[in-house]
Amino acid sequence: MSVPAAEVQRETVIEPASRIAPRDVADVWEYRELLWFLIWRDVKVRYKQTVIGAAWALIQPVATTVVFSMSFGRIGNMPSEGLPYPLFALAGLVPWSYFSAAVGAGSSALIANQQLINKVYFPRVIIPLASVLTPLVDFAIGLVLLVVAFLWFGIVPSLHMIWIAVFMVLAIATAAAVSLWVSALSVRYRDIRYVLPFVTQFWLFASPVAYPSSVIAPRWREWFALNPLAGVIEGFRSAIVGAPAVTPMLWLSSITVALLFVSGLAYFFRVQGTLADRL
């Protein structure tokens, strides 16, 4: 019997699920195109299904900006770091909208794709990762809106805006870390999905979206900075008008995210072998 070419020598070992192995990581690389196809599917389907399509990406931050401007801006007289309050709020809401959409989709991604998981193999981690990356399309639209709004108010965004990329990497990592934990846990504990919307809402008000972090009393600042989004949103907002301050707060945020991400990944890989049994 002839043995086909050298490629055949690829060996796969099938063993009881245990912990993360180097081949799992190699597998994710092997399937990188699937990551792209899943993002492409979700974007395509979304813009095919809704009549308003792209507009939907704008309605949410704009509507929330209006509400925040009325309540925090007008009534609460919230300081806004020299920006008109609506601009201040919008500049916080654009990255926040990305984050909340990414966490929402990423956390429910395994359950939403159970059909796939039950019928075909691929590294499961691709599913929450794709769901976390998909809302970047809406984010890009939101960013254009933000620039237009700044120009409308007569403020020309600075070239420091390219720093936004750095802050978004941190936002993506945060969303991915939360999604890895929650999606894997929610397969086991089905009621987590009822808890998450509440946590997200709380998180919004624990982040400097509607208010600047300067209103936080100095002795609480370190605790406040444990929230990775605090650094992301502050940095994002400051980068539009000038050089962003790379504060110790940001380093602390990054460390928090890194820990959360690595532990989330480890947990996810530990349970991925038996995900199909529980879905």
Next chain:
Amino acid sequence: MDDVAISARAIGKRYRIARAGGANGTEMLRDAIANTARLPFRIARQVLSRSNGVTPMLPSHDEFWALRNVTFDVKHGERVGIIGRNGAGKSTLLKILSRITAPTVGRALVRGRLASLLEVGTGFHQELSGRENIFLNGAILGMKRREIEARFDEIVSFAEVDRFLDMPVKFYSSGMYVRLAFAVAAHLDPDILVIDEVLAVGDAAFQKKCLGKMNSVSRSDGRTLLFVTHNLSLLEAICDRAYLLSEGRVVTSGRTSDVVRAYLASTSAAGHNARIRSDALHWRGLLNACELNDLRSDNDITMEFELETGERDLAGLDIDVAVHNSKDEIVVHAMSRVVGPPLSLPRRRRAIVSYTIKSPKLMPGEYYVSFYVADYERPLLWVENVPAFTVTAASYFGVLEVISGIKGPIVPEFAMSVTQAAGVAS
């Protein structure tokens, strides 16, 4: 050994059956929190009860082993079939080899690229066009974009959907849908192809085309094929060797024809339950089971049951046959007294009771019969759960096609019309 494609050693798979609430071992976070909170009390109680000499209650899950100690080797270029009754562990085995789920114990080594096709059209999205779905489905099955592009034209012409390529697949007929889905999978280029029962779909001509494709792939390039089906004649046509699984274990292996024979023997001998026995009438089995494993849903189904009478003549006999589907729902109930007067049988004689059910239009699946005989309304014989026949394709308006999404036990022909009344509804 260099030519081994799959080598499985002592594979076992245990499932936990949740005691309460969620299925498949899902739990509620609130229960987990509550249990953790109660833990100190429970431990305290256990310590106390132990000192009192009472055995503590340990938490226990109900467990069930879907596979036990499964060991086998498949060489490169072999075409191997796996058969067994529902619940024998075939699908679990394929899921483990395809890495969809991990085994509980044991180890398997797979040499070469393995692609599995456990369902036709996994990951197809209704809203996307045929063209888009080819790329998506290909990527899900593990193809690279380059590979999909290279085979795109071949896939389209194999599926015969050229004219509808840019139409969302939700507008496809079920036949087109299946053809496209199979075409993508058929053009995967794996060293090892694992297929579960997917050929039960599609019309006869397309099935033939798929088989041709599978055969040519396997024969000409020395590819390995692992195949699960209830269609025994198909299995014999394709596979060189087969394994028979029963209750999670490999019970027989060898040449396909021998294994098929062993399977048929096991289904007609064991498996059924005799609920009522008597010396007056003995059950000898369903004679023609081997002819009934590849039926269309519009075929007439003739079952021949063999009986043997005891030491007395029997008269006033009623014979009932009930056909159950694999969910244990009765789908057909045939009673002899509906079609004729009570029957008589002389003593010490073998008799064949032949029941024909005309075109019952059953959904594809496995079917079991219960067989009941009474004389003057006194029960003489009642056997249950006799594996009887398999319907492998449905006929729909005279066209053999898959009917995905249709629910219910039967596939009737039906007609509909809409009449519009005059005037405007208020």
